[in-house]
Amino acid sequence: MIEAWDGPTEVGDxxxxxxxxxxxxxxxxESKRITHFYCSEFYGEHVSQALGAVNRLVDSARKTFSISGTKVRQDPYTFRNYLCPDVYRDLITNVVFxxxxxxxxxxxxxxxxxEYKTVWMPEYGREYWExxxxxxxxxxxxxxEIAKGHLxxxxxxLLQANQYLFTDTNALTTYQFSLYYHKTVAPELAKLAHQAISRYDLVFLCDTDTPYDNTWDRSGEANRKIFQKQIKSELIIRKIPFFSLxxxxxxxxDFVKQILARYQKYQNLLDSFSF
Incomplete structure (x- = not known):
């Protein structure tokens, strides 16, 4: 597989x-020796000549597999089975809350x-803690173990998702719990928290202006407010762009859906939004 981010975009003969x-x-x-060039398109002939390779035209009528690169590009989520898993994974917008x-x-x-007919990632830490x-x-x-298991x-x-994966928390949350309970963080957890800086496409910080559900596994509303300040501070210190909910x-x-409607992966987030 060759990445061609800067490749020519014009098509034709x-x-x-x-x-x-x-x-x-x-x-x-570069200097790689290509002996055979396989494709189902007209360009096989001239590309093979340029490479000094044997032109192998395969199923040009699309009788064996009724698929083409054009179809895959138009709807990669429907035709995910024709994509390399690494490529498909990279097309998914990972949204973390x-x-x-x-x-x-x-x-x-x-x-x-x-609503988006996809999958979501529950907070593994809660399951592990229980x-x-x-x-x-x-x-x-x-x-x-929580941070690694979550990842x-x-x-x-990510390989099962349809355009979006909605993720409940990440390693930054586990990092904060470690500080709260132990006043320190294991080096491996610190590394995973650092990786979270660039792992997620969109980050939403849920505010505390909701009624507190005081279940047995939680430590009280006062601690909720402190923890919220710590998470927000962590995002700011690490320079992670986020939206407040x-x-x-x-x-x-509705606000998240508005952001998703305007978001295009691999574009500059700050250039794409103004509120």
């Missing part, structure tokens, strides 16, 4: 267009996944 493509491919391959406990992250992520906590505490190494599941879901549930969901 004119001399000028073919020359641009040939020169780009030859330069991209952060915030203190009881700020609506789970509800928002699951609801959006339902199984392994002793006196409501976890060790430093267990917190590392493993997230990676699996406040108001009632439907207001928050």
């Amino acid at each position: 004119t001399f000028e267009i073919k020359k641009k493509h040939e020169e780009y491919i030859v330069k991209k391959l 952060l915030g203190a406990p009881s700020t609506g992250k789970t509800t928002i992520a699951s609801q959006l996944a339902k 199984k392994h906590q002793i006196n409501r505490r976890l060790s430093l190494s267990q917190l590392v 493993e599941r997230e990676e699996t879901l 406040d108001g009632e549930l439907n207001t928050r969901i």
Whole structure:
């Protein structure tokens, strides 16, 4: 697989267009020896000649596989089975929701996944904590296991997602819990938290202006407010762009949907939005 971010975008069979493509491919391959060139398109002949390779025309009538690169580009999510998993994963917009406990992250992520007909990533830390906590505490190494386990599941879901993956928390949350309970962070967890800076396409911080659900696994509304300030501070210090979500549930969901409607992956986020 060759990445061609700066490749020519014109298509056609004119001399000028073919020359641009040939020169780009030859330069991209540098001194690599190509013996055979396989494709189902007209350009197989002239590209093969440019490479000094044997032209192998395959299923040009699309009888064996009724698919083409054009179809895949138009709807890569429908035709995901024709894409390399690494390529498909990179097409998914990973949306993460952060915030203190009881700020609506789970509800928002699951609801959006339902509306967009995709999957969502539940907070693995909650599941792990319920199984392994002793006196409501976890060790430093267990917190590392949470961050790693969350990422493993997230990676699996990225390949199952349809355009978006809605993720409930990430390693930054686990990082903050480690500081809260142990006043320190294991080096491996610190590394995973740092990787979170560039891992997610869109980050939403859920505000605390919602009723506090005081379940047995939470540490009180006062701690919720402190934890919220710490998470927001962490985002600012690490220079992670984020959107704030406040108001009632439907207001928050509608705001996220507005952002998604305007967001195009690989474009400058700050240039794309103005509010």
